[in-house]
Structure formats: structure tokens, C-alpha cells
Amino acid sequence: MAEPDKMAEKPVIENLFRYRVTIPYREPTFALHRGGLSPEKVYLAVYNVTAENKKEASERALDLFKKDARNSSVSWLRVPQIKRIKVEQLKSDDEEFLR
Numbered sequence: 001m002a003e004p005d006k007m008a009e010k011p012v013i014e015n016l017f018r019y020r021v022t023i024p025y026r027e028p029t030f031a032l033h034r035g036g037l038s039p040e041k042v043y044l045a046v047y048n049v050t051a052e053n054k055k056e057a058s059e060r061a062l063d064l065f066k067k068d069a070r071n072s073s074v075s076w077l078r079v080p081q082i083k084r085i086k087v088e089q090l091k092s093d094d095e096e097f098l099r
Contacts, residue, residue, distance in 0.1 A: 018090040019054065021047045021061035024083040033076040042083065054087040061085070 023046075028039035047064050051057035062085070069078050 015052050016050050017052070017057075019049055019051055019057035019061075020088045020090055021049060021057055022086040022088075023047070023061060023065050024085075025065075025080040026083070027078065027080050029076055029079045030074075033074075048090070054089070058085055058087050061087075 022044055024042050024044055026040060026042055031037040031039040031041065045065050045068070047061040049057050049060040049064070051060055062082075065080075065082075069080055072078060
């Protein structure tokens with residue numbers, strides 16, 4: 001009996017890693033809607049995603065962020081302005097690794 005191809009036995013998940021992606025953003029339209037809030041206030045959106053690398057993790061988190069912004073049920077037009085995105089690879093002993 002022939003030995004199965006070792007590459008075929010390799011699980012796809014082996015090349016995937018968990019990342020925490022932090023997206024700082026401003027929301028000037030919210031400040032205008034509420035009045036008295038600084039349009040410069042920075043909010044944070046944090047996503048834990050599975051990806052092959054940091055670039056892919058950032059792209060996945062941005063997709064989730066945009067989906068969340070579209071699906072929010074606010075009474076004004078949301079126009080978040082994204083600042084610098086931070087991507088950290090999680091280690092298996094991090095509490096948030098499995099989230």
C-alpha cells in the first residue's frame with residue numbers, strides 16, 4: 001500500500017494565526033449629531049481575527065469594521081475616519097486567543 005502524500009495530510013489551519021487588530025477612528029458626524037463633542041475624539045474598535053499574516057488580518061478586521069459601521073442603527077450618516085491600525089499576533093496562552 002502506498003504511503004499517502006504528507007502534504008495532503010497537513011491541516012489548512014496550520015498556516016493560520018490569531019491576531020488582535022485595533023482600529024482607532026474618529027467620528028465627526030457623531031460629534032455634529034450630539035453637539036458639544038470634540039470631532040477629534042478617538043474611539044477604538046478591536047477585532048480578534050484568524051489570518052495567514054498581519055496584512056490579511058488587517059484587511060479582515062477592516063472588512064468587519066466597515067460592516068459594523070454599515071449595520072449600525074444610528075440616525076445619522078456614519079463617516080468614520082480611520083487612524084493608524086495596530087495588528088498584534090496573539091500567542092496561544094493569551095486569554096483572547098480563543099475568542
